[in-house]
Amino acid sequence: MPASETRAQISLLVRILPLVAQEAVFALKAPLTGRWNRLSAS
Incomplete structure (x- = not known):
């Protein structure tokens, strides 16, 4: 592979x-945030 291509x-x-x-x-x-929001909401 040519250097320019690399x-x-x-x-x-x-x-x-x-x-x-x-x-x-x-x-x-x-x-994770979705689960955390559900936990803190309940």
């Missing part, structure tokens, strides 16, 4: 990873 893929990953991480955090937090 750099292009890395820059793409660097742009995508924060978004993916954010989505993952939201996906993990949503069920």
Whole structure:
């Protein structure tokens, strides 16, 4: 694989990873906060 192609893929990953991480955090937090809200409400 040419070095320029590797750099292009890395820059793409660097742009995508924060978004993916954010989505993952939201996906993990949503069920937890939902459960917590139900517990504190009852």
